[in-house]
Amino acid sequence: MDVREEGALSNVTIRKKAEENVIVIPVKGVFIAIGLQSDSFPVVHLVDTNNKGEIVINPDCSTSFPGIFAAGDVTNAFGKRIVIACGEGAKAVLAARQHILNMKKKKEVTA
Numbered sequence: 001m002d003v004r005e006e007g008a009l010s011n012v013t014i015r016k017k018a019e020e021n022v023i024v025i026p027v028k029g030v031f032i033a034i035g036l037q038s039d040s041f042p043v044v045h046l047v048d049t050n051n052k053g054e055i056v057i058n059p060d061c062s063t064s065f066p067g068i069f070a071a072g073d074v075t076n077a078f079g080k081r082i083v084i085a086c087g088e089g090a091k092a093v094l095a096a097r098q099h100i101l102n103m104k105k106k107k108e109v110t111a
């Protein structure tokens with residue numbers, strides 16, 4: 001992408017990496033997004049992550065470390081959207097609650 005300024009921003013020139021031809025789009029403003037990077041570093045030594053640094057989760061939001069659950073953009077769940085992050089968060093809470101109940105049951109059996 002090439003941003004041309006002649007007194008004021010007037011257009012951007014875009015060339016797709018795989019193509020030769022360029023497109024000039026007249027614009028009055030530009031918002032540059034630099035992409036997503038997952039902030040999984042606090043738990044990266046505990047749970048499995050993929051090559052994008054996303055925490056790998058199971059369908060119930062559990063991770064490779066029993067008792068650690070993850071939800072939202074930091075995971076490998078499909079779709080980086082608010083509604084998905086909220087739904088995944090609800091799922092993670094339910095699964096964490098179930099995990100605690102299961103642990104309590106196990107303790108009662110062994111006591």
Ligand SMILES: Cc1cc2nc3c(=O)[nH]c(=O)nc-3n(C[C@H](O)[C@H](O)[C@H](O)COP(=O)(O)OP(=O)(O)OC[C@H]3O[C@@H](n4cnc5c(N)ncnc54)[C@H](O)[C@@H]3O)c2cc1C
Pocket residue numbers: 039042071072073074080081082083085
């Ligand atoms: C520019 C932009 C526009 C978007 N527009 C839309 C839209 O229109 N509709 C839509 O559905 N989605 C949109 N999204 C995506 C949406 O914002 C995310 O999918 C959603 O916010 C994910 O929620 P989350 O709770 O997983 O992560 P986040 O909302 O990113 O929350 C993570 C929080 O954890 C905090 N955090 C990170 N590391 C640490 C740490 N080590 N210790 C403590 N706290 C930490 C961060 O500061 C942040 O507050 C947009 C995203 C961007 C970047």
